Amino acid sequence: MCYLYKWIILLNNSLFSFYPLFVNLHITMKYNEISHLSHPEHRLTYDYTQIPFKCDGCKEAGIGSHYKCTICDYDLHVHCALPSPSIFHPFYTKCSFEFFTMPPGSEPRYCNACEKDISGFVYHCKTCGFDLHPCCAKLPTMLDDGEVKLYLYRKVRSPCHKCGRKGRSWSYRSTCKKYNLHVACAKEMLMESWHEIYYGGVGVENGDYGGSMYGQSWTLETRIPSLKLTLQSYHRMDKKRKGKIKKCCRIAAFAVQFVISAVLGDPTTLIAGVVGALISK
Incomplete structure (x- = not known):
């Protein structure tokens, strides 16, 4: 009960x-x-x-x-x-x-x-x-895939590998301190990718997702096939703007998939493996 x-x-x-x-x-x-x-x-x-x-x-x-x-x-x-x-x-x-x-x-x-x-x-x-x-x-204070350990911090001094800023929101940081990702940036990375799939990347500046999270446009999310397609889309965008996420993924191995799965409410090995299958390629 x-x-x-x-x-x-x-x-x-x-x-x-x-x-x-x-x-x-x-x-x-x-x-x-x-x-x-x-x-x-x-x-x-x-x-x-x-x-x-x-x-x-x-x-x-x-x-x-x-x-x-x-x-x-x-x-x-x-x-x-x-x-x-x-x-x-x-x-x-x-x-x-x-x-x-x-x-x-x-x-x-x-x-x-x-x-x-x-x-x-x-x-x-x-x-x-x-x-x-x-x-x-309920975010775990530590994420551990057996190779990389990530610890949750309220604030960190080092910049986030996605946005380059410090102290924006809670962050996950690796033990070696070479990898840092804001919880906010992990969410934005997913939203940018989902929007890219359906809207061609239009309207993602300053948190404007064209109603993809709220309102009738959200109904599209039920047809998103998997996180694999989401992350593939993000890496394609990353190549265009020469961002730091892909390099970060190589450094931190399986770090990104665990952060993403945690912020989505299921920090399990099985869900993380869906993202990891892409990152390892």
Whole structure:
């Protein structure tokens, strides 16, 4: 038996306030199904896919293990489907993060880990005002493929191998300190590649993806074949602009695939291997 927040929404001067109450979230382990309050119409079934999907909870991209409604095409990251009522994070020792199904308040909010907008499920600290996407909050502090170890840092002094900037967002850095990739840049790398596949690279400047993440254009993502095509597209773009990612991939071996799989909510060897099959070529 697990627990999930149940929300009572009170309308007060046109502002919505959210109050958490603990209720049971029954999980039928025999059939690997859950009943989720965000989708009460049908039960959600555990599934695994190498095709990217949009999580209907946090509104972020995902891949691998997730829960879905096969009737309504409703998908949730595992971390969004089975959240903790509250969490602590080693990067914010004075904070207690509570789970919300919608960002609190009327002001726009962004994730302190990846600097992307908060549009759905979120862990929020009322004291400090910090916010974390559920998958960002659960990013492993260390990724290890047996050859390369990557450690998660809140800030690093060395520049990111993709954007060349320092201290933009959380970063994964190798033990040898020769490889550094922002969590934000890992997400952008994927979005640029997916947009290149369907829109020819138009409208990816300054985070403008032409509605590919939000709105009706996102329906295209259900037809993206795999991460292999995504990474192939990115490397083609990389050749044109002589970027650093390809060189970085050679230096860090399997580092990139683990970072990407982690930010998508499934830092497993199997998903990482999908990306690794391309990088090793």
